Amino acid sequence: xxxxxxxxxxxxxxxxxxxxxxxxxxxxxxxxxxxxxxxxxxxxxxxxxxxxxxxxxxxxxxxxxxxxxxxxxxxxxxxxxxxx
Numbered sequence: 001x002x003x004x005x006x007x008x009x010x011x012x013x014x015x016x017x018x019x020x021x022x023x024x025x026x027x028x029x030x031x032x033x034x035x036x037x038x039x040x041x042x043x044x045x046x047x048x049x050x051x052x053x054x055x056x057x058x059x060x061x062x063x064x065x066x067x068x069x070x071x072x073x074x075x076x077x078x079x080x081x082x083x084x
Contacts, residue, residue, distance in 0.1 A: 025050050028073035032080050042083035050076040 025047055037043050053072035057065065 023069045023073040025073070025076060028076045029080060032077060034080065037080065037083045039084045043080055046076055046079035046083065049079060 057068045
């Protein structure tokens with residue numbers, strides 16, 4: 001039981017640390033004027049894809065998680081840019 005508690009604590013600390021390095025959807029879209037996009041469904045689909053990209057990552061190492069986050073954020077920006 002003690003080992004599981006230590007493992008759980010380690011995972012929580014790692015997620016907190018890596019969470020500080022992650023790029024959010026809001027950060028990724030700060031240079032994109034979403035208000036001018038007429039196709040809100042397209043923008044919503046891009047955001048859903050971003051969430052799936054972040055959530056589907058099996059990478060738990062902080063360096064890998066930060067890289068995946070940047071890739072997902074770049075993909076989000078490109079996706080929203082293609083919306084009309």
